[in-house]
Amino acid sequence: MVTKDWGYHHDGAQDDAIGEEAVNAVLRDLLQTFGGRGAPYPTTRDLTSRLRAASPENYRHLIDDLFETITLFDNHVVKATVKNICPGEHEVHIEAVAKKLRADEIGAEKEIPLDDLIDVGVLDAEGNVVAVQKVHVRGSRVDVTMVVRGDPVKAGIDPRSMLIDRKPDDNVMPLVRE
Numbered sequence: 001m002v003t004k005d006w007g008y009h010h011d012g013a014q015d016d017a018i019g020e021e022a023v024n025a026v027l028r029d030l031l032q033t034f035g036g037r038g039a040p041y042p043t044t045r046d047l048t049s050r051l052r053a054a055s056p057e058n059y060r061h062l063i064d065d066l067f068e069t070i071t072l073f074d075n076h077v078v079k080a081t082v083k084n085i086c087p088g089e090h091e092v093h094i095e096a097v098a099k100k101l102r103a104d105e106i107g108a109e110k111e112i113p114l115d116d117l118i119d120v121g122v123l124d125a126e127g128n129v130v131a132v133q134k135v136h137v138r139g140s141r142v143d144v145t146m147v148v149r150g151d152p153v154k155a156g157i158d159p160r161s162m163l164i165d166r167k168p169d170d171n172v173m174p175l176v177r178e
Contacts, residue, residue: 017062018055018059026047026054061116071100072100073099074098075096075099075158076170076171077096077156077157077171079093080092080093080094082152082155082177083177092148092175094120094143094144097142098140115136117135117136117137118135119132120146121133121155122154122159123159124153130148130149130151130152131152133146156172157171
């Protein structure tokens with residue numbers, strides 16, 4: 001996969017899958033419905049049902065992952081290379097492994113099928129995101145090539161640590177020049 005990318009952008013990242021306006025509308029609705037009154041009081045089910053209704057169909061599973069189950073990820077970058085295309089423009093290739101786990105109430109983890117959008121990105125020397133791309137990951141292998149501007153130094157999977165990952169330090173690695 002090759003993507004022309006001139007800088008940081010959002011295209012439906014999990015942190016904004018529903019959108020700020022929709023989340024604010026859900027919270028406003030909860031306040032209007034339950035604010036200033038007595039029992040019955042709102043529960044998390046009231047919140048999650050409204051969030052689910054406000055979510056696009058392809059993101060509704062996130063409500064389960066974020067609120068109703070213990071969902072963990074084990075993502076790590078295997079290889080990250082960069083080569084100059086022309087002055088100021090670089091091709092970055094990232095190979096990573098991704099796993100999705102579900103833990104039960106006593107902490108026993110079980111790997112579950114991965115069919116999620118996960119950010120893959122490139123960072124500069126200060127750790128700022130130079131480019132990020134949403135990748136639909138099915139299975140465990142991630143292989144992405146991006147064209148970026150600037151001075152890329154590191155790259156990896158979930159570079160902004162948006163997912164709950166037990167070892168987030170292995171999600172990003174320094175780029176090796178080709």
